[in-house]
Amino acid sequence: MANTAAFTGINGLREIRRSPASHLAEAFETGSVQGTVTLNEGPFQTMAGVRVDPRSEAGTRIGSVTGGLPVRCGEVRGTDRVSVLWLGPQEFLVVAPEDAHDSLGGDLIGSLKSALGDGAGQVVDLSANRTTFELSGPQARAVLEKGCALDLHPRVLKPGTALNTEVGNIPVVLFKTGEESFRLFPRASFADYLGRWLLDAMREFASPEVP
Amino acid sequence: MLLISCPNCGSRDETEFHYGGQAHVPYPENPNDLTDREWAEYLFYRENTKGTFAERWVHSTGCRQWFNMLRDTVTYDIQAVYPMGVPRPAAPFPPAADTGTASTGAASTTPLSPSTAPEGATK
Amino acid sequence: MSTHQLPEHPDFLWHNPEPKSSYDAVIVGGGGHGLATAYFLAKNHGMTNIAVLEKGWLAGGNMARNTTIIRSNYLWDESAAIYEHALKLWEILPEELEYDFLFSQRGVMNLAHTLGDVRESIRRVGANKLNGVDAEWLDPQQVKELCPILNISDNIRYPVMGATYQPRAGIAKHDHVAWAFARKCDELGVDIIQNCEVTGFVKDGNRVVGVKTNRGTINTEKVGLCAAGHSSVLAEMAGFRLPIQSHPLQALVSELHEPVHPTVVMSNHVHVYVSQAHKGELVMGAGVDSYNGYGQRGSFHVIEHQMAAAVELFPIFARAHVLRTWGGIVDTTLDASPIVGTTPVDNMFVNCGWGTGGFKGTPAAGLTFAHTIATGAPHKLNKPFALERFETGALIDEHGAAAVAH
Numbered sequence: 102m103a104n105t106a107a108f109t110g111i112n113g114l115r116e117i118r119r120s121p122a123s124h125l126a127e128a129f130e131t132g133s134v135q136g137t138v139t140l141n142e143g144p145f146q147t148m149a150g151v152r153v154d155p156r157s158e159a160g161t162r163i164g165s166v167t168g169g170l171p172v173r174c175g176e177v178r179g180t181d182r183v184s185v186l187w188l189g190p191q192e193f194l195v196v197a198p199e200d201a202h203d204s205l206g207g208d209l210i211g212s213l214k215s216a217l218g219d220g221a222g223q224v225v226d227l228s229a230n231r232t233t234f235e236l237s238g239p240q241a242r243a244v245l246e247k248g249c250a251l252d253l254h255p256r257v258l259k260p261g262t263a264l265n266t267e268v269g270n271i272p273v274v275l276f277k278t279g280e281e282s283f284r285l286f287p288r289a290s291f292a293d294y295l296g297r298w299l300l301d302a303m304r305e306f307a308s309p310e311v312p
Numbered sequence: 313m314l315l316i317s318c319p320n321c322g323s324r325d326e327t328e329f330h331y332g333g334q335a336h337v338p339y340p341e342n343p344n345d346l347t348d349r350e351w352a353e354y355l356f357y358r359e360n361t362k363g364t365f366a367e368r369w370v371h372s373t374g375c376r377q378w379f380n381m382l383r384d385t386v387t388y389d390i391q392a393v394y395p396m397g398v399p400r401p402a403a404p405f406p407p408a409a410d411t412g413t414a415s416t417g418a419a420s421t422t423p424l425s426p427s428t429a430p431e432g433a434t435k
Numbered sequence: 436m437s438t439h440q441l442p443e444h445p446d447f448l449w450h451n452p453e454p455k456s457s458y459d460a461v462i463v464g465g466g467g468h469g470l471a472t473a474y475f476l477a478k479n480h481g482m483t484n485i486a487v488l489e490k491g492w493l494a495g496g497n498m499a500r501n502t503t504i505i506r507s508n509y510l511w512d513e514s515a516a517i518y519e520h521a522l523k524l525w526e527i528l529p530e531e532l533e534y535d536f537l538f539s540q541r542g543v544m545n546l547a548h549t550l551g552d553v554r555e556s557i558r559r560v561g562a563n564k565l566n567g568v569d570a571e572w573l574d575p576q577q578v579k580e581l582c583p584i585l586n587i588s589d590n591i592r593y594p595v596m597g598a599t600y601q602p603r604a605g606i607a608k609h610d611h612v613a614w615a616f617a618r619k620c621d622e623l624g625v626d627i628i629q630n631c632e633v634t635g636f637v638k639d640g641n642r643v644v645g646v647k648t649n650r651g652t653i654n655t656e657k658v659g660l661c662a663a664g665h666s667s668v669l670a671e672m673a674g675f676r677l678p679i680q681s682h683p684l685q686a687l688v689s690e691l692h693e694p695v696h697p698t699v700v701m702s703n704h705v706h707v708y709v710s711q712a713h714k715g716e717l718v719m720g721a722g723v724d725s726y727n728g729y730g731q732r733g734s735f736h737v738i739e740h741q742m743a744a745a746v747e748l749f750p751i752f753a754r755a756h757v758l759r760t761w762g763g764i765v766d767t768t769l770d771a772s773p774i775v776g777t778t779p780v781d782n783m784f785v786n787c788g789w790g791t792g793g794f795k796g797t798p799a800a801g802l803t804f805a806h807t808i809a810t811g812a813p814h815k816l817n818k819p820f821a822l823e824r825f826e827t828g829a830l831i832d833e834h835g836a837a838a839v840a841h
Contacts, residue, residue, distance in 0.1 A: 174321045174375065189375035190320060204387045250325045264321075265374045267328055313734045314726075316814040327736050331725040333680075338812035352826040356769050362729045385681075386729045 107156040116203075120145065121232045121292035125300075132300040134307050138240040141297055143233035143284070147209050149195040150225040151185075151217075159220020165215060166216045167195055175262045177276070183209070186263040186274060194227070194274065194286075202228060231274070232292045236299065237282035244302045245275070255280065269298040275280075317393050320375040326344045332368030334358040335380045336400060361385060448614050449493075449621035454628050456653035458486045460808055461646050463633050463669060464661035465489025466498040468615035468786055469799020472808070473625045474532075480809035483624035486655075488648060490632035494613030497663050500731070500763035501721040501794040502686050502708060505697055506543040506604035508563050509836040510571050513819040514772060515566035521799035522603060528798060534615035535607050537713055541698050543604035544578065548593035548704040548747075551609055555835050556599045563601075571600045575603055576728060582698050583615070584751050591747055593705050606699060606710050606718075609794060616801075642781040643673065659784045659808045661800075664729065664764025668786035673744045675779040678825050679766045679788050682723035683733035687741075687760040691715035695751065705744035705820070705837075717755060719745055723765060723791065732762040765790050770830040771837040775804055775817040784808050785822070792837050 104255045122129075122142045131140035155170040164170045171187035174202035177187045182201065186194040201207035211304035213224040236244065242253050252258065263276040271294060274286040285294040326359035340354055341345055359365070365385045370378045382392040382401070392401050448794060462469045465487045476482040489495075505525055529535050540695045547556045556572065563570035575587040587595045617627055628650070637645030637652060645654045660669050664681040692715050701708035709719045721741035724733035738760055746753050767790040768774060774788040786804040789796055803804035803817035813821065824830055 189377055192376065266324070267373055270327070313736055314614075325736075326734055331818050333727075348826045351678075352678075356825045357676050358678075358680060360677070360727065362665070365727060367727070383726075385727050387710050388728065388730055 118145070121197070121289040122234070122296045123295065125296040128300060129296065132303055132307075133241075134238070134303065136234065136238065137306045138244055138303050140175055140234060140236050140296075140303060141233050143295070145199040146228065146233055147197045147199055147207065148227045148231060149210055149213055150188075150227045150230075151193045151195055151213060151222065152191055153193075153217060153220065153222030156190050157222075159217050162216040162218065162220070163213060163222075164225075166212050167193075171210060175264055177261055177263050182258035184263075184276075186276065188265050188274070188302065191222075196286075199228075202226075229289065231286040231288055234285040234292075234299065235282065236285060239281055240303075240306045241281055241283055244299060244306070247302045248298065249275065250273075251308070253277075269295055269302075271295060314318060314388060314390070316369065316371075316390065318371040318374055318377075319379050319393055319395065320377055321371060324371065328373035329369045329370060330372045332370060332378065335366040364391060364403065369397075373413045396417070448618035449627050449630060452626045454486060454488075454631060454648070454650055454653055455626065456651075458484055458626070458818045459655070459673060459750070460485040460655060460657040460659065461655040462487045462659045462661055463491075463646070464663065464665075465493045465627060465629065466496050466661065466663065467494065467613055467616070467797040468660075468663070468789070468800045468804070469473050469661035470494070470613060470627075470788065471797050472627065472661055472804045473620045473627075473801075474616050474623070474654075475805035477620065477623035478623055479701070480805060482809060483824040486626040486628055486653065487620065488631045488646070488653075489627070489629045489632060490829065492629055493617055493627065497765065498613050498794060499764040500610055500684075500686060500761055501609060502710065502718050503606040503609045503712075503794060504604070504708065504710065505538070505795040506601050506699075507568050507795070508543070508545070508559065508599060508601045508604070509568075509802060509833055510559050510562050511831050511833065513565060514833050514836065515563065515829050517569050517681040517799050517803065517816045517820070518796060519566065521796050522803070524798035524802065525607065527605075527614070532615040532619050534611065534618065534744060536611035536615050538605060538607040539713070540603050541710075542572070542581070542600055542602045543701065544582065544600050544769050545591045545597040546578070546598045546702040546704070547596050548702065549596070552704055553596050556597065559836060560599050563599075569601055569603050571602070573598045581720075582696065582700060584695055584749050585700065586748055586750050593702075593747070595748075597616060598700075600748040604699065608713065608714070633669060633672070635782075636780075638674070638766075638780070640780075657782045657784070657808055659786065659806070660778075661786050661792060663722060663787060663789065664766050666766050666785065666803060670785070671779070673778070673780050673783055677774065677785065677787060677822070679768050679774070680727055681729055681764050681766055682726070683728040683730060683762045684720070684765045684791055685733040685737055685741075685762045686718065686720040686725045687738060688716035688718050688758050688791060689752075689755040690758045692717065692755065696749075700748070702744065702748065705748065707741045707748065708744060709749065716758065717752065720791075723767065724762075729764055730762070770824075771826070771833040772831040773800070773820050774822050775800060776807055776813050776821040776823075777811075778822065782811075790837065793831055 104289045108187050129140045167183050167185045171178045175205035188194050197209050201209040203211050210226050217224050260277050260279050265274050271291045276284040278284050315323050317323050378396050380394050383390050459482050462473050469487050473487045507522040509518050513711050525538050547553045560570040560572045574597050575595050580585045632649045635647035636643050643658050645652050662669050667677050670677045698713040699710040706721045712718050765785050768788040775786045778785050784807050803814040806814035
């Protein structure tokens with residue numbers, strides 16, 4: 102307990118911070134099949150859990166910080182740097198680059214908190230809650246389809262859609278960022294499991310396709 | 313596997329949900345006034361209907377919202393999905409088009425659902 | 436593995452009489468509990484002018500669908516007493532019923548995977564010993580010696596940290612048990628009436644005086660309900676409520692294998708229980724489906740989860756194939772203990788709420804329920820299991836010992 106006083110905010114800990122799947126980095130590299138499907142753990146991000154009624158005044162104020170709030174399942178709003186993912190009718194996940202964090206010179210959490218003000222709701226710093234996996238390539242969808250029951254076909258699932266669902270039997274926020282790229286946000290404690298699950302699901306694509 | 317139409321998220325696998333038992337069981341207004349029998353009824357006795365049953369579910373992996381559902385406990389056919397706080401709708405119901413099959417329908421078709429399903433949220 | 440040969444498939448072990456217009460007692464439900472109740476009514480209480488009504492075919496409900504595990508290592512005194520009495524009856528019934536239903540006392544292990552499991556299990560072993568129930572605590576190495584195919588590696592998600600073991604526990608051939616009771620009932624003069632569905636009850640004031648069926652009304656002095664998952668439906672017809680919920684419970688078997696599994700292994704924590712039937716199938720079960728259901732089937736993900744647990748505990752099973760899956764309807768109570776006793780309706784008695792563990796209790800349920808019906812008052816073994824306990828608060832919480840499936 103006593104030693105923690107020596108650190109000032111996240112900055113003091115930044116150097117020793119390890120991402121939840123850092124031990125799998127090499128496996129992700131060797132397990133990736135360039136031009137087919139690749140997997141890596143993305144950099145740390147600043148994440149905030151926001152609960153607010155989007156139709157309330159506080160909701161409007163928060164929306165002006167984040168570049169709007171999504172109004173329905175799947176929708177993502179935001180700016181160049183900030184994405185706001187719909188988790189529920191009054192629950193959102195705000196995702197931004199790591200340096201948007203107040204402890205690293207940014208002001209995202211603080212500005213969200215002051216936007217909420219006295220309004221009903223909450224802003225919680227969840228930057229350490231989830232990690233980010235990037236899965237891309239022409240076979241990325243085929244990999245996900247082994248453990249995700251949603252219709253991931255491009256005629257249904259468009260880029261720019263984020264859904265709270267299950268992949269490989271665990272809860273994951275699945276963000277389709279491009280025609281062939283997905284971002285997965287598992288909770289930190291599931292990172293090892295999901296990383297290994299994805300590697301296993303990718304393995305067949307390293308071999309020539311059986312006609 | 314039940315395919316359940318979440319009013320917010322559209323059809324999702326049963327594994328994304330948790331079951332909440334019988335719907336429309338109010339907390340006693342004056343718990344201290346209850347007899348032992350009445351308290352036992354509140355704590356331990358629930359309907360165990362064979363047939364259409366009003367029950368609560370929560371979309372725990374999705375929007376984390378509770379909702380009510382009418383489901384046949386024999387055929388497992390989902391007959392209606394409706395918001396919390398709304399009285400049980402009267403029968404009969406048209407067969408649910410969006411449940412129990414691998415439907416590719418684009419939107420939730422359950423009666424009384426407050427929003428349609430978004431892109432990508434259906435199966 | 437037993438060296439017994441299976442008895443020849445029987446032609447006729449009981450008659451199929453037409454229902455009479457009146458009986459001294461009617462048992463609703465022709466499963467194990469109904470047949471055992473009728474047997475003990477006839478044998479112990481001399482009541483032979485009785486009928487067992489079965490809406491389908493004899494022993495076609497949960498009696499045909501369970502995983503046949505018999506054990507008595509329950510925590511509380513009340514449960515240990517009734518389940519241990521059942522186990523002692525299982526030990527003498529093959530001789531008494533003159534039918535070898537292959538009761539194989541190969542032992543039952545309940546695995547512990549967490550420190551909490553270990554503490555709870557050791558506590559239960561202690562409680563069992565005080566109640567005269569044979570119980571031992573095994574360390575992982577002893578577990579491995581008894582069941583070599585179990586994976587006791589530390590390097591799995593839920594390593595085996597030990598197990599409780601009851602050597603006298605085991606399995607039996609469930610359908611042969613039903614046939615054994617049915618044949619004796621028939622010999623003693625009990626009418627076993629299949630395809631006879633109860634549609635209502637005739638009451639005189641608050642007293643039941645008859646049973647309406649799809650084959651006509653039958654007058655009777657007493658009614659005993661032994662309908663497991665359908666108990667609520669019958670209670671509603673009779674005008675009272677039961678604190679039970681009916682859930683689907685699934686089980687499955689693999690194709691036949693050489694003897695590989697010498698005992699019975701149950702794991703509450705990872706939700707699977709496995710034995711190998713006399714013929715060679717691996718018989719497995721898991722937890723109930725969460726939702727209420729009267730369909731004799733459940734959801735696939737429950738089986739998937741159970742298979743994952745089974746393969747982690749028994750890596751050798753990875754190459755086995757599932758042959759059949761099915762479901763039964765179990766009647767669960769909130770304290771995971773049965774209800775055996777009187778009801779708010781005079782002369783009507785109920786035996787239900789056995790949940791996922793009814794098979795092992797069959798002989799004791801029959802014995803105590805028959806006593807209750809014949810005398811109008813509970814046997815000392817089933818007295819604690821009265822319906823009134825939900826009002827008095829004297830619950831018998833057996834989620835620890837029964838928790839695999841509740």
